[in-house]
Amino acid sequence: MSPLDRIANVSILKQHDVHKLYKLEKKPARSSSDQLCFLLRPRLASVRLVAELINADKAAGRARKYKIIFSPQKFYTCELVLEEEGIYGDVTWDEWSFSLLPLDNDIISMELPEFFRDYFLEGDQRWINTVAQALQLMNSLFGPFTETYGIGRCAKMVHELWRDKAEESEVDNMDRKPEIGHVFLIDRDVDYVTALCSQVVYEGLVDDTFRIKCGSVDFGPDVTSSDRSIKVLLNSQDKVFSEIRNEHFSNVFGLLSQKARNLQAQYDRRRGMDIKQMKNFVSQELKGLKQEHRLLSLHIGACESIMKKKTRQDFQELLKTEHALLEGFDIRESINFIEEHIDRQVTPIESLRILCLLSITENGLSPKDYRSLKTQYMQSYGPEHLLTFHNLKYLGLLTEQVSGETLTAMENKVSKLVTDKAAEKLSDAFSSLARKNNFRAISKKLGLIPRGNGEYDLKVPLDMAYVFSGAYVPLSCKIMEQVLERRGWLGLEEVARLLGGHEFVTAAEEPRSPASQQVILAVFLGGCTFSEVAALRFLGRERGLRFIILTTAITNSARLLES
Amino acid sequence: MNRTKGDEEEYWNSSKFKAFTFDDEDDELSQLKESKRAVNSLRDFVDDEDDDDLERVNWSGEPVGRRTRPGSFQSLSDALSDVPPKSYAPELGRPKGEYRDYSNDWSPSDTVRRLRKGKVCSLERFRSLQDKLQLLEEAVSMHDGNVITAVLIFLKRTLSKEILFRELEVRQVALRHLIHFLKEIGDQKLLLDLFRFLDRTEELALSHYREHLNIQDPEKRKEFLKTCIGLPFSAEDSAHIQDHYTLLERQIIIEANDRHLESAGQTEIFRKHPRKASILNMPLVTTLFYSCFYHYTEAEGTFSSPVNLKKTFKIPDKQYVLTALAARAKLRAWHDVDALFTTKNWLGYTKKRAPIGFHRVVEILHKNSAPVQILQEYINLVEDVDTKLNLATKFKCHDVVIDTCRDLKDRQQLLAYRSKVDKGSAEEEKIDAILNSSQIRWKN
Secondary structure, three states: OHHHHHHHHHHHHHHHHOOOOOOOOOOOOOOOEEEEEEEEOOOHHHHHHHHHHHHHHHHHHOOOOEEEOOOOOOHHHHHHHHOOOOOOOOOEEOOOOOOOOOOOOEEEEOOHHHHHHHHHOOOOOOOOOHHHHHHHHHHHHHOOOOOOEOEEEEEEEHHHHHHHHHHHHOOOOOOOOEEEEEEEEEEEOOOOHHHHOOOOOOOHHHHHHOOEEOEHHHOOOOHHHHEEEHHHHHHHOHHHHHHOOOOOOHHEEEEEEEEEEEEEHHHHHHHHHHHHHHHHHHHHHHHHHHHHHHHHHHHHHHHHHHHHHHHOOHHHHHHHHHHHHHHHOOOHHHHHHHHHHHHHHOOOOHHHHHHHHHHHHHOOOOOOHHHHHHHHHHHHHHHOOOHHHHHHHOOOOOOOOOHHHHHHEEEHHHHHOOOOHHHHHHHHHHHHHHHHOHHHHHHHHOOOOOOOOOOOOOOOOOOOHHHOOOOOOOHHHHHHHHHHHHOOOOOHHHHHOOOOEEEEOOOOOOOOOOHHHOEEEEEEEEOHHHHHHHHHHHHHHHHOOOEEEEEEEEHHHHHHHHH | OOOOOOHHHHHHHOOOOOOOHHHEEEEEEEHHHHHHHHHHHHHHHHHHHHHHOOOOOOOOOOOOOOOOOOOOOOOOOHHOOOOOOOOOOOOOOOOOOOOOOOOOOOOOOHHHHHHHHOOOOOOOOOHHHHHHHHHHHHHHHHHOOOHHHHHHHHHHHHHHHHHHHHHHHHHHHHHHHHHHHHHOOOOOHHHHHHHHHOOOHHHHHHHHHHHHHHHHOOOHHHHHHHHHHHHOOHHHHHHHHHHHHHHHHHHHHHHHHHHHHHHHOOOHHHHHHOOOOOOOOOHHHHHHHHHHHHOOOOOOOOOOOHHHHHHHHOOOHHHHHHHHHHHHHHHHOOOHHHHHEEEEEOOOOOEEOOOOOHHHHHHHHHHOOHHHHHHHHHHHHOOOOHHHHHHHHHOOOHHHHHHHHHEEEEEEEEHHHHHHOOOHHHHHHHHHHHHHHOOOOOOO
16 A cells, blocks of 8 residues: 555545545445445455455445456456456456656665565566566666666566567667666575675664665654654655665764754854844744754654664674674574574574574585574474475575585486476576575675775775675675676676576667766666665765666565565 | 358458458448457357457556356347447557468467467467467466466366376476465365375475464364374474474463463462463463463473473473573562572582573573672673673672672772762772772782
8 A cells, every 4th residue: 555655645536536445354345335446466365355345245235336456467367366256247457557666766666575475485477577567668768778787587587578578669769868778687586695684774774673664664652752653754855864874873873963963053043143034044944944853853763762672682792693604704603692592582583584694604504503493493483484494495595505416416316307498497496506505605706795904984985895884795786886897797707607697788789878877777676675775875976876776675684584 | 151261361361440442342341340240249159269359448447348258148239238449559460361260360479478468368279288388388488477377277277187287397487387376376285286296295295284374273273283294294394293283282281271270260370470362372482481480380290381391392401491591580589590500419519500601691680670689699600700790780780890800800990880889888888998908919
């Protein structure tokens, strides 16, 4: 419902004769209207609810007109359910291809959180078309894209599908001056590590702590120091926010207090004013100042709340362990920490998160550790997590170290069963099983752990590592940086191989206009975290480029694992 | 129809919205249209293929008139009147001269393309296995999961499951889509059959096990879990399932018993700390906590005693002590806490040991507002001096700080700490006494 809020809220809908807005639930809709319109995501559960409702109506003898609008598109499985439930003829349906929601000046989200689970876990490629369509839309509005880069299986598929669509489409904008020059497609599973790390830039922390939904966040009473909770829209329009959002948390407080002082100074100015100036002040500036004041207090409250939560949860320790994992020493210590974390039943997602981080950075856990930690986790958080562990194993997020022989043996056995085409895909799959965990090698090659002498200055950061307190440069961003620099994958073949291949470049023949060079569309398939956003913004500032980020959803470690 | 073959060919092959070039057949034009419409609507009862003619009108809000499927009856007139004014757009890739029957004849790749655009497309035409497989291949190469699933829905309906499984075994992408589809639609039976066919025993077991989440009633769930025990899990997973079953069994017994006790109102512990939630389906550690809270003193023989739980589920010492400590500390039962850590060695002397590190113990005690004396006692047991000092300072255990500083011979720190204690307090006096003592050789 939230994306709808961003476009047309209840009052506007009411203006268009909408009587009342209901949320689709199991209860019957008590309404006297004759027409019911359902705005749904194409999920089977929702369709079944609608069917129940309509069938209940039928049983009660009510005849109404029903219309279902699927957003962003309809799936054939939904049609099947409509047919099965016997209401196919009773409803008319439509599609509302609302796929791109701009969350800010440089973030566009497709609001498809289910993308991650559907594609990476279940292997269902249903959303690829949606993404390709969105890409085509961008292409026709802002393109044509001169160069596309990408890495990852999904990226490749989206790219191919999009190329198909672009050729089919009749939009001819070849001679237009493109606003977006390059496109970079990247799969989430190329870089799980970044998504799993705790975020320490302000925006990321707010997301981790309070959950930003669709660009707005609910601040509870402990933040607003009043009895109400407020929903706040967080984007660059909020001046205070736009200044602090990309900053490392340690800076934020300093900046906020600085701002508070400025604000105070501005308020104080009025002491020296005469009537005319005062009038001016009140009519023009006071409102802005008051606004800033309100926002400032809100953000300070949020900061306090975050700090309270984090100190309670031993955040420092957690960060220390994370950094140790990223750099690859003190592994035993880290394992002990994780064990304690699980034993104390802190939070299921946190424990899982850091477990996965351990597994990825270390190429899988030793069988003994895996067994013991798994047992402990299930004892602390419930035996049904047996299923969770299997899912994670499949994704490659939490694995056991397999000896090389077992892998090839498996490969051989299975390849006997399949045709050649599939065998290729299988060996792909197997190498992807093995590759996700080459973190150390990749990290060395790309220099992800900055070797700093002395203190890393977080106030004036030198590179993107500041988003993780100087401990680690986000892999995804680093790849983008390198590829864009070299205009291709030259010299990065080793890295690409370690990441599982499927990299590609397409270059364009026409001369590129310099302006478009500067704008790059980064497409994250499977979600993008705020830390990555901050890192890319930083990179943009450094290189004089502008990144526009298109993502299937904004995510963080919690969302990733919950799904 | 009394038309020549040539006319028919031309008629069917020409695009509908181009004006007829047979100038002398203006009358026939309307006749043709009439009969065409009649044929079209007749066809509706036979098969659905004329839906291609309707371009879905998206934004105008006109309802998409859905033709009835064969089998559900709608009168002919309805079908005729259902035809809304259409806006035709040029149809792409229309095969000329390649028709086999009245229908529009799309090749597999064209069909797949149309499906991707969301256009209605009947797949009934693809009857031979070869055609079906080709359709599937096209769908897979198009990468759109929605289309792949649509094709699979059709194949599932028109192929026997053995053939379907056999063909999908070698097509990984399509196979994954089918599995997901079956999961979504809830066709558990077919899904399990599929896993059995593919010899994916572990997934079979997991899928079956997953069902337990849908069972709300605890007894039924317990019975279901029992059936899961024999499933082909890996060895350790089997043990986990067994544990799950045993745990739920125990929980049901404890729950029934405790509810009875609570309502009887005789037991003190339940009166003082009424239960906030049922113990059913809680994780093992939570169950242990509960048992340490409410049934600490019970002998090993009962189902609800902590010791029994520890033994049955082989809970490691560390975890056990941690949980028991948390429970007893919450109840402020300091003696019990003491007893947890006290062991008698063979000489008969008691000693305090803990498998979890005393700093943790202190933290938990502090969280439960333990009195300072208790805290002090345990802080003193912390081995690492720095940690000891930190904790003592954090929790304001003055005596420990003072003693430690004295032991470290750290005068500066002691002086610094002096300013933190209350004026005129016993601690201050103590500090002063130590500072003035001539026996201590201070470091600084």
